[in-house]
Amino acid sequence: MEGIQLKPIEKEKTTQDKVYNQIKKAILFGGISTDEIFTEVQLAESLNTSRTPVRAAIQDLVKEGLLVSIPRKGLTVRKITPEEQNEIFLLRSTIEVEVVKKLTEVITSPEQLRVLKLILKQQEEALQNDDAISFIKLDHEFHISLTRLANFTIIEQVLNNLHNLTQLMGLIAVRKQGRMKNVLLEHKQIILAIEEKNPERASHEILNHLEKTKETLIIVDNS
Numbered sequence: 001m002e003g004i005q006l007k008p009i010e011k012e013k014t015t016q017d018k019v020y021n022q023i024k025k026a027i028l029f030g031g032i033s034t035d036e037i038f039t040e041v042q043l044a045e046s047l048n049t050s051r052t053p054v055r056a057a058i059q060d061l062v063k064e065g066l067l068v069s070i071p072r073k074g075l076t077v078r079k080i081t082p083e084e085q086n087e088i089f090l091l092r093s094t095i096e097v098e099v100v101k102k103l104t105e106v107i108t109s110p111e112q113l114r115v116l117k118l119i120l121k122q123q124e125e126a127l128q129n130d131d132a133i134s135f136i137k138l139d140h141e142f143h144i145s146l147t148r149l150a151n152f153t154i155i156e157q158v159l160n161n162l163h164n165l166t167q168l169m170g171l172i173a174v175r176k177q178g179r180m181k182n183v184l185l186e187h188k189q190i191i192l193a194i195e196e197k198n199p200e201r202a203s204h205e206i207l208n209h210l211e212k213t214k215e216t217l218i219i220v221d222n223s
Contacts, residue, residue, distance in 0.1 A: 019047055020057035027066050027077050028167050029133045039074040066164055080169060082221075088165060089214050093207055095155055096143065100202035102150040103194045115145050116191050120184065127180045135180055136170045142187055173216045186212065 013021075023043060026032045044054045058075065061067040068078050080088075107113060119142045126135040140163055147156045174180050186209040193202035 014053075015049060016053040016056050019049060019053040020060060022047060023054075023057050024061060024066065027061070028164065028171070030171060032077055034077045034079055037070060037074045037076050042074075064164060066168075078168070080165060082218075084165070085169065085214065085217060088162060088169070089210055092159070092162070092166070093210050095158065096146065096206050096210065097203045099146050099150050099152060099155065100190065100194060100206050101199045102152070103146065104197045104199045104202050106150065107194055107197070110195055112149065113191055113194060115149070116142060116187075119145060120187055120191070123180075123184055123187070127184065132171065132174045132180070135174060135183075136167055139170060139183065140167065146190075169217055170213070172220050173213050176216050176220050179216050182212065183209070 023032075032038070040051055040054050040058060043058075044051045047054065058067060062069060062075075066078055067075050069075055119138050123135055123138045123142070126132075126138060144156060144159060147159060174183075186205065189205045190202065190209060193205045
């Protein structure tokens with residue numbers, strides 16, 4: 001069988017998969033306002049499909065914590081409370097400080113950080129195109145790549161589990177004028193600190209980056 005070269009057949013997405021992906025994308029990227037209350041019927045009509053796959057998708061999204069059911073009214077996108085924001089940033093700060101410290105020990109060549117610099121370049125392009133959605137996707141990839149480079153597989157899973165909630169917060173944060181530009185500068189400083197093999201500076205830069213994002217969220221929420 002070694003001489004046979006075939007590409008695996010890609011499994012076609014079911015209607016339920018497509019419905020789930022469409023609704024989730026709308027939730028994460030602002031296609032559904034957090035102030036809006038909607039129903040299963042409205043979603044089915046918007047997607048031009050039956051209620052069965054919509055109902056299944058809603059059940060999954062409620063379990064994931066992205067949708068909240070309001071009795072006798074319908075559904076709404078989850079709003080993250082200030083207390084939840086504090087928990088998320090406490091968890092991320094604790095984890096990511098250890099990640100960058102580890103990187104200052106294991107990175108021996110700037111070439112190993114090429115993936116981070118590539119993401120940074122892509123974020124610069126997203127900024128130039130005023131593409132907040134791509135920018136936030138790349139922001140998550142930047143932080144996951146830090147963890148991956150440190151070979152922290154369990155921590156990577158934890159951060160991925162927080163992805164939906166952090167993405168909701170991130171989209172709110174980048175609405176503030178100038179935040180995307182500042183994120184780029186903060187990411188650059190993180191990379192430089194790792195290249196310098198300076199654990200104290202790396203810790204400072206990642207904490208500063210997360211604290212600035214948290215501060216921006218508070219400003220946007222109160223505006």
